[in-house]
Amino acid sequence: MGFTRINGKMVEAQVVPGRPLFSQRGAMLGYTGDVRFTPNITGGQGGVMSMIGRRVANEDTPLMTVEGQGRVMFGHGGHHVHVIDLAGDTLFVEADRLLAFEGTLRQSTVFLGSQGGVMGMVRGQVSGQGLFTTRLEGHGSVAVMAHGGVFELPITPGQSVHVDPQAYVAHRGEVRNKLSTAIGWREMIGRGSGEAFQLELSGQGAVYVQASEEKL
Amino acid sequence: MAQFRLQGSRVLAVELGGDAVKARHGSMVAYTGQMTFKKLTGGGDGLRGVVARRLTGERMTVMEVKGQGTCYFADRATEINLVRLDGETLYVEADNLLCTEAGLHTGTSFTGLNGVSSGNGFFTTKVEGHGWAAVTSNGPAVVLRVGKDMPLRVDPGAYVAHTGNLHRSVKSGAGWTTVIGEGGGEAVQVEFTGEGLVYVQPSEKVTVGGDV
Numbered sequence: 061m062g063f064t065r066i067n068g069k070m071v072e073a074q075v076v077p078g079r080p081l082f083s084q085r086g087a088m089l090g091y092t093g094d095v096r097f098t099p100n101i102t103g104g105q106g107g108v109m110s111m112i113g114r115r116v117a118n119e120d121t122p123l124m125t126v127e128g129q130g131r132v133m134f135g136h137g138g139h140h141v142h143v144i145d146l147a148g149d150t151l152f153v154e155a156d157r158l159l160a161f162e163g164t165l166r167q168s169t170v171f172l173g174s175q176g177g178v179m180g181m182v183r184g185q186v187s188g189q190g191l192f193t194t195r196l197e198g199h200g201s202v203a204v205m206a207h208g209g210v211f212e213l214p215i216t217p218g219q220s221v222h223v224d225p226q227a228y229v230a231h232r233g234e235v236r237n238k239l240s241t242a243i244g245w246r247e248m249i250g251r252g253s254g255e256a257f258q259l260e261l262s263g264q265g266a267v268y269v270q271a272s273e274e275k276l
Numbered sequence: 277m278a279q280f281r282l283q284g285s286r287v288l289a290v291e292l293g294g295d296a297v298k299a300r301h302g303s304m305v306a307y308t309g310q311m312t313f314k315k316l317t318g319g320g321d322g323l324r325g326v327v328a329r330r331l332t333g334e335r336m337t338v339m340e341v342k343g344q345g346t347c348y349f350a351d352r353a354t355e356i357n358l359v360r361l362d363g364e365t366l367y368v369e370a371d372n373l374l375c376t377e378a379g380l381h382t383g384t385s386f387t388g389l390n391g392v393s394s395g396n397g398f399f400t401t402k403v404e405g406h407g408w409a410a411v412t413s414n415g416p417a418v419v420l421r422v423g424k425d426m427p428l429r430v431d432p433g434a435y436v437a438h439t440g441n442l443h444r445s446v447k448s449g450a451g452w453t454t455v456i457g458e459g460g461g462e463a464v465q466v467e468f469t470g471e472g473l474v475y476v477q478p479s480e481k482v483t484v485g486g487d488v
Contacts, residue, residue, distance in 0.1 A: 140353075208353025209284045219308055227305035227350065269306045271286035271350035 309345015
């Protein structure tokens with residue numbers, strides 16, 4: 061099951077009855093077999109209350125349900141696609157970077173601001189990622205989009221990872237993130253190094269970083 | 277000593293053990309360990325370097341990265357080529373230079389009309405010394421060897437960098453058909469003669485001669 065990589069920018073998924081997939085609306089490139097695509101008005105799982113939550117949180121990227129029997133290819137905008145397999149752990153990702161995920165995963169929206177108080181809010185503003193993010197947990201695969209290739213950096217206790225907020229794609233596991241600032245007198249007089257804001261991730265898990273500083 | 281390696285083809289990983297490297301402004305995507313980032317005023321190499329760059333327009337904003345750990349660099353998902361220099365000189369467009377080891381000096385060199393035709397101005401960046409340099413290209417670059425009786429002509433927009441003892445000159449392929457607007461689209465070419473290596477990318481920047 062899961063997603064099979066065709067090339068760096070396309071994945072293929074096997075759809076069987078009773079195991080639907082969710083994908084970003086319009087991301088289907090081709091399919092074989094008897095597959096139905098239905099727009100998902102609530103934007104994912106969890107019914108109307110979750111829909112309202114997503115609308116409020118601005119994490120309501122239009123999704124569609126893919127069900128039936130066959131094989132479906134996904135890709136979007138020429139972006140690189142990276143497949144992440146979850147085995148009971150949690151993945152945090154921006155909704156607009158989600159290409160497709162298996163229906164066996166539980167989807168929810170989390171408020172990041174609560175994690176770090178005022179700094180959490182600042183982080184959302186600075187990284188342009190908003191205050192909310194999408195959480196996927198359970199067993200299954202997720203296809204995530206990024207500009208340029210994605211590489212994975214492990215996070216272990218005692219070794220935290222600093223990431224440029226623009227290059228951050230997703231993270232998994234028990235990870236705390238905080239925005240660290242390296243603003244000194246140089247930044248004040250316009251002589252900064254261009255790396256004034258960094259996302260510091262610590263705990264146990266992994267972070268996915270893209271080879272570019274451009275948003276999707 | 278800083279260790280350069282590629283993480284995939286678009287990310288440069290540099291292992292630092294307390295030493296420093298110079299990198300393009302804002303190109304860090306992630307790091308582990310302890311790092312400090314400091315902007316080098318005017319691109320380093322002291323006051324003379326600053327004045328030279330101001331005058332030549334070959335201005336690159338460079339930061340010094342110093343610390344202990346691994347630092348990852350990338351630039352708009354472009355491919356990265358590692359170039360090892362042992363005393364020779366690398367000529368590269370400032371836009372394509374991502375990172376250099378501490379043992380390398382960067383300067384500017386006059387290219388004259390050659391630079392203008394490729395849309396890069398009169399000057400290009402010169403890197404010399406001993407160590408690693410990381411050069412970016414739009415798409416995977418090919419390295420072409422130029423021999424004594426084998427000159428090479430490249431499209432100015434596809435030229436990225438060169439090393440070795442090469443002389444470059446602009447050649448015009450324009451004839452009367454170009455004048456009446458029926459040119460082959462390759463009116464301006466750069467010819468390399470001598471001995472050395474030329475890095476060419478599978479993509480063309482917009483150049484002055486690009487439309488004819």
